[in-house]
Amino acid sequence: MTTARVESDTGSWSRCAGCSTMHYAKKLARTLGVCPDCDHHGRLTAAERARQLVDDGEFTALACRVLATDVLGFTDSRPYRDRLVDARRATGLGDAVLCGTGAIGGVGVCLAVMDFRFMGGSLGAAVGELITRAAEVALRERRPLVVVTASGGARMQEGVLALMQMAKVSQALAGLRAAGVLSVAVLTDPTYGGVAASFATSTDVVVAEHGARMGFAGPRVIEQTIGQRLPEDFQTAGFLLDHGHVDAVLHRRDLRGWLSRLLAATRPGPAPDGVPDAFACDPGDLAPLDPWDVVAAARDTGRPTTLDHIAGLVDGFVELHGDRARADCPAVVAGFGLLDGTPVAVIGHQKGHHTKELLARNFGMPRPEGYRKALRVMRLAARLGVPIVTLVDTPGAYPGKDAEEGGQSLAIAENVLAMFELPVPVVTVVTGEGGSGGALALAVGDLVLMFERATYSVISPEGCSSILWGTAESAAEAARALRITARELLGMSVVDGVIPEPDGGAAADPAAATANLGAALRAGLAELSAMDPDDLVRARRARFRAFGTAGLLRDA
Known part of the structure; x- marks a missing residue:
């Protein structure tokens, strides 16, 4: 290649x-x-890249100069020290990275920009030291760290000391992660070897520039080592996105704007102002509805989807993709944006309004990678102190062979468990169908709400009818027996409130339904954001601990 x-x-x-x-x-x-x-x-030089990314091109280099030395006395066809002299003369750089500070979209950041011209952007002791110092400045000043990669891998002329730089920079990123300071990697062409296997992929967010290639071993090495024929798009940005390894692939002209929105949407801010009477808390305030009619309304393809609600409520939404291990799942949408100027993480099932979209989104039925993507974004929000909103609308988790091979049960179980550890407010809203464990995996919230014509059930009415009645024809009867409507679930304290729908339901006036959702979210976040993180976790656990203890159990 x-x-x-x-x-x-x-x-x-x-x-x-x-x-x-x-x-x-x-x-x-x-x-x-x-x-x-x-x-x-x-390809760009490091200086060109820095000027393109920061506001008004105002980039200030770190006040330090670190130069590599020939510790090993290494010579191949030429002495290493001569290669260093030539690279410094040709690039005007001390080594293969330029580090400094600037602002992106008005948010102060630390930048570490690699330059492929300097010995192929190889990772040696000087590069590792400079990126580590940039991370330390980011930690000290609580600035997000943005690393732009361009590298063939670790620098062979420095032997195992170059290998140790992978761990050295990684420990600096671990410090940022522990302190709740955002880190972002921008992959440019090429990014391989030790850089790809460390800080290029271990940041909180990874975005690839259009045309970038990234991998541990290069295609030539793979083909020569194991004799395997590789696909044409192997290790390309599109390949990385399809396989869940990057959050986005961007054209260079869109990169700074995307980063600006991400930075704005991941900074903790004040809670939005609450709205009184945004949802009903008393079942007596709600009119009884026939459960089978509610099932039909919840499944109506005219109801607003997660992306519709986001478009109507959330400014500057930045969608993140992939589980970083296997693939992306289009049945789950996850990312960050601003609700009335307040950063929030929004995660939800995504269906569609027509057959083509429903097929593309797998009818809102996630595979394991969808749940893992959701959990990755929830954990990132927790580290950054950003509240979480989850929107539930799924018939259930996808039951296919590939989902089972990917660990569907494990993915759901891990989400349910991990949500009890999140130290930030979590508001869950069942907007349509809340189907079984596939719904619960996004529904362990401090405040759990439902739309008036949504459903939440252990199984679909058809499934229950087939198993217990021996025929699917008793689905309507099963729906009534399961008590799956918002009014009934509010009476059992499974949900904390019910969001009203416009006349004729959410499908009749999607904009009004979204407005009602916004009012409910503002009210919920205003209340929860005042709570101490430890109190949030304790209350969330206590909420779910109580289920089944009133009227269902008795001590023998």
Whole structure:
């Protein structure tokens, strides 16, 4: 696979490595180094990259200079010390990374930007030390850390000391994680070896630039070592997104804006103002509805989906993708945004309004990677001190063979368990169908609400009818017996409140339903945000501890 870059033929013209077209250098600078003909993303110097990312190009380098030395006395075809001298002269850098501070979208950040021109961006002691110092500044000043990677891997001329830099930088990231300071990796082409297997993928958020390639071993090494033929898109940004390894793939022109929204939506802020009487807390205030009619309403494809609610309520939403292990799951949406200026994490099942969309979203039935993605975002929100909103609308977890192979039961169990440890407010709203464990995996909240025409059940009415009645034809009777409506569940304290729906239901006026949801979320978050984190966890555990103890159990 050829190395992709824009090569300079003269001082004023450059040749695109993607399509070989010659471009005037000033024109290429206006397109941020992206070929206007083939959209190839050419390589940038560290200084160019830093200027592109920070507001007004105002980047301040760290006041330190760290230089590598030839500890091993290493010589291959040339002495290592000579290679260092040449690289410094050619790039004007002390080593393969430029570190400093600036602002992105008005949020102060620490930046560590690698430069592939310096010995292939290889990770040696100086690079590890500089990135670690940048992380330490980020920790001390509580600034998010943004690392831009471009590397062939660890620097062989420094032997095992280069290998140790993987752990050295990782311990610095662990410090940021423990302190609740956000870290972000921006993968550029190429990112391989020790960099890929450490700080490029161990940050809180990982985003790949369009055209980037990332992997532990390069394609040539893999093919020569095990003789395996690789697919054309192997290790490309799209491949990484499909396999759940990155949160997003972005065009260079969109990168700074995306980072700006992410940074704004992950900073703890004041709770929104509460809204009185945003939801009903007394079953007597609700009109009784026929459960089978409610089932039909909950399943109506005209009801607003999670993405519809987000579009109507949440500003600057940044969706994150993938479980970082296996794949992405389109049946679960997860990310960060602003509710009335307050950062929130929003996680929800996603269905659709028509057959094509329903098929693409697997009818809102998550696979294990969907639950793992949700948990990854919840844990990130918890570290950052950002409240969590979960929107439940699923017939249940996907029951397919691949889901079982991926550990469906384990994924659900881990979510249910882990949600009891989250030290931030969690508001759950059942917006449509709340189907069994597939719903509960997103529904362990401090405050659990339902829409008036939503359902929440241990099994679908059809499933219950088939098992207990021996036929699916008694589904309506099963729905009535299961007590699955909001009014009934409020009476059993399974939910804490019921959100009213407009006349004719949420499908009749989706905008009004979303507005009612917003009022309920504001009220819930205003109350919960005043609580101490330890009290939140204790109250959440006590809430679920109480189920089944009133009227159902008695001591023998």
